[in-house]
Amino acid sequence: MKFQSTRGEHQGIELADAIRLGAAPDGGLFLPEGIPFVGEIDGADDTPAFAEAMLQPFFAGSSLEGELASACRRAFAQPLPIAPVDNARPTLRSLELFHGPTGAFKDFGAQFLFSLLDTIGQRSAPLTVLAATSGDTGAAVGCAAEGRLGASAVILFPEGRVSAYQAKQISCWTAPVQALEVEGDFDDCQRLVKAAFQDRALSERHNLTSANSINIGRLMPQMAYIAAAATRTYRETGEKPGFIIPTGNLGHGFAALYARAMGLPIGPVILVTNANPALSEWHKSGTYTPRTSLATIANAMDVGAPSNFERLQSLSDQLGTFGVELVDDDAIKARIVADYRTSGYLWCPHSATAAEAFARLPEAEQKARPWLACATAHPYKFADVVEPLVGVSVTPTPALAAIDHRSSRAVPMRASLDELARFLGTNDIQEDAA
Numbered sequence: 001m002k003f004q005s006t007r008g009e010h011q012g013i014e015l016a017d018a019i020r021l022g023a024a025p026d027g028g029l030f031l032p033e034g035i036p037f038v039g040e041i042d043g044a045d046d047t048p049a050f051a052e053a054m055l056q057p058f059f060a061g062s063s064l065e066g067e068l069a070s071a072c073r074r075a076f077a078q079p080l081p082i083a084p085v086d087n088a089r090p091t092l093r094s095l096e097l098f099h100g101p102t103g104a105f106k107d108f109g110a111q112f113l114f115s116l117l118d119t120i121g122q123r124s125a126p127l128t129v130l131a132a133t134s135g136d137t138g139a140a141v142g143c144a145a146e147g148r149l150g151a152s153a154v155i156l157f158p159e160g161r162v163s164a165y166q167a168k169q170i171s172c173w174t175a176p177v178q179a180l181e182v183e184g185d186f187d188d189c190q191r192l193v194k195a196a197f198q199d200r201a202l203s204e205r206h207n208l209t210s211a212n213s214i215n216i217g218r219l220m221p222q223m224a225y226i227a228a229a230a231t232r233t234y235r236e237t238g239e240k241p242g243f244i245i246p247t248g249n250l251g252h253g254f255a256a257l258y259a260r261a262m263g264l265p266i267g268p269v270i271l272v273t274n275a276n277p278a279l280s281e282w283h284k285s286g287t288y289t290p291r292t293s294l295a296t297i298a299n300a301m302d303v304g305a306p307s308n309f310e311r312l313q314s315l316s317d318q319l320g321t322f323g324v325e326l327v328d329d330d331a332i333k334a335r336i337v338a339d340y341r342t343s344g345y346l347w348c349p350h351s352a353t354a355a356e357a358f359a360r361l362p363e364a365e366q367k368a369r370p371w372l373a374c375a376t377a378h379p380y381k382f383a384d385v386v387e388p389l390v391g392v393s394v395t396p397t398p399a400l401a402a403i404d405h406r407s408s409r410a411v412p413m414r415a416s417l418d419e420l421a422r423f424l425g426t427n428d429i430q431e432d433a434a
């Protein structure tokens with residue numbers, strides 16, 4: 001399988017190059033040259049093996065084909081429970097995507113991508129993943145990079161603009177991971193990362209690469225967990241489950257539509273946003289207007305212009321229909337409280353958007369099939385929002401509790417490219433080894 005850009009200038013690209021480059025040089029995003037049809041796959045209870053079978057067509061003939069099995073074992077080491085939520089609403093199930101090392105579904109993509117980047121880096125020269133983050137991605141990337149030989153991670157986050165817990169989760173990983181606490185806001189961090197990539201000499205000296213949600217290496221594992229959960233539910237109930245997916249940059253939302261087009265037993269798909277309106281406006285009116293992002297309590301979804309929208313649009317005639325629902329902060333809070341009171345199930349603010357979208361479905365639709373609401377993060381990560389609403393303290397997963405016992409080590413930095421360049425010079429894997 002080869003890959004091509006959504007903008008058409010770049011075709012016949014090797015998987016390893018698509019992953020190494022992140023975005024296509026013409027400004028587009030990489031997609032497989034055709035949607036491979038795989039149909040149903042057996043053995044969905046063994047998620048790593050299932051993922052390997054499902055993703056095999058993308059790796060066929062690639063220099064990374066031999067790495068697929070170990071990338072799947074690493075990315076799908078965490079359990080993937082489909083939990084009942086409420087006896088009174090048996091068709092609503094929570095697909096718990098938060099049992100990984102940093103408590104959000106970003107772990108699947110980061111672990112998978114880093115396995116591949118590590119191999120690519122070990123075969124040529126070590127890579128440096130540069131990432132600006134305001135939350136879950138930074139933690140997942142740092143964790144996935146720890147102990148690697150072929151790819152290091154440098155994570156920039158804005159001083160004083162992330163919660164104390166988020167800062168801890170970003171800065172607690174050991175070599176070759178370094179967290180930089182930037183004097184400035186998230187936009188300053190992003191500007192710095194962009195400037196570093198645009199500085200040809202700097203970028204080539206350190207083999208800079210990115211791990212953000214447009215990388216095809218993050219999308220593939222997201223297709224696989226959706227497909228595995230769909231297949232398990234289909235085998236159990238005889239119905240193709242619907243999926244309700246909290247959406248920001250359209251990473252796993254797009255992945256679900258793509259997996260359905262590959263022939264996996266996935267029913268209706270509903271993409272849910274927080275108050276950021278670009279997607280729902282487009283879905284209603286056909287006009288897409290990118291915006292600056294609005295801050296909400298589901299902050300990992302605070303996206304004004306979804307970066308994977310271009311992929312969705314370029315395949316619009318092949319992906320089938322889907323719904324879009326917008327859930328604002330008041331509705332998120334009300335849903336967290338209501339579901340906790342009636343069933344004891346506690347959603348994080350992002351996952352609550354999916355539960356709310358289920359509640360808004362007509363009753364006949366709710367009962368027509370099982371619905372998997374994607375629970376994208378553990379509520380412990382957002383305890384500052386959730387605990388005051390429900391008046392109990394949230395118990396962490398063992399993995400999240402383990403993070404609490406780590407020490408953090410962020411380096412403070414001014415928002416200047418010179419400082420970043422100086423820092424990169426001291427952090428390279430190859431220079432450490434020399």
Ligand SMILES: *Cc1c(COP(=O)(O)O)cnc(C)c1O
Binds near residue numbers: 250
């Ligand atoms: C990233 C994230 C989302 C949004 O996912 P996209 O793939 O960007 O659409 C939702 N919830 C949580 C907790 C996240 O970290």
